[in-house]
Amino acid sequence: MFLARVVGSVWSTVKWPEIGGLKLLLVRPYSLEDLAKERAPEKDLVVCADVLDAGVGDDVVIAYGHAARVAVSQVLGESERPNVPIDAAIVAVVDRVQVTLPEKPPERG
Amino acid sequence: MIRGPVIGEVWTTRKAPGLSGRKLVLVAVRADSQLTGRVVVAIDTLDARTGEEVTVSFGSGARNVIAPGPDNREVLADAAVSVLVDGEE
Numbered sequence: 001m002f003l004a005r006v007v008g009s010v011w012s013t014v015k016w017p018e019i020g021g022l023k024l025l026l027v028r029p030y031s032l033e034d035l036a037k038e039r040a041p042e043k044d045l046v047v048c049a050d051v052l053d054a055g056v057g058d059d060v061v062i063a064y065g066h067a068a069r070v071a072v073s074q075v076l077g078e079s080e081r082p083n084v085p086i087d088a089a090i091v092a093v094v095d096r097v098q099v100t101l102p103e104k105p106p107e108r109g
Numbered sequence: 110m111i112r113g114p115v116i117g118e119v120w121t122t123r124k125a126p127g128l129s130g131r132k133l134v135l136v137a138v139r140a141d142s143q144l145t146g147r148v149v150v151a152i153d154t155l156d157a158r159t160g161e162e163v164t165v166s167f168g169s170g171a172r173n174v175i176a177p178g179p180d181n182r183e184v185l186a187d188a189a190v191s192v193l194v195d196g197e198e
């Protein structure tokens with residue numbers, strides 16, 4: 001899993017039927033540097049399914065692979081959903097993050 | 110698996126039911142002696158402390174940390190702290 005900031009969404013009309021009705025969001029994963037500088041992530045972009053009604057600006061936890069399909073299934077309560085062709089999903093919306101850097105940067109001046 | 114230091118914790122309220130009650134920690138990925146800059150979120154059942162060096166298992170390996178056995182396909186886990194590292198040589 002990884003920590004990410006929601007930055008947008010994608011929509012489509014032509015899609016695999018099993019994916020119909022799923023909201024797809026664009027998220028940027030946090031790097032160590034982003035957390036250290038307490039800034040929003042600016043690199044990389046991942047598309048993930050959202051069943052928790054997250055919005056732009058929310059921090060979220062993303063799961064990959066089978067866990068992503070399990071999460072979608074748990075929230076929607078549909079046993080067929082594990083066959084949905086996704087491999088990334090929001091599994092939690094973040095309230096708070098506490099970070100303690102492992103190696104403090106050298107003090108300046 | 111990856112290894113690295115625990116650098117923090119994540120608190121959530123709105124989440125998939127399978128994550129309820131799970132402690133989530135942030136782990137900075139280490140390669141050789143350097144941190145790569147990547148950070149992962151892992152379920153922690155070993156009570157890892159901030160600053161402690163751990164390994165994180167992914168995929169079905171993570172499910173086997175949470176619920177060992179063949180019938181754990183419905184367990185929601187794709188990353189879990191699997192080892193608290195004491196040392197290496």
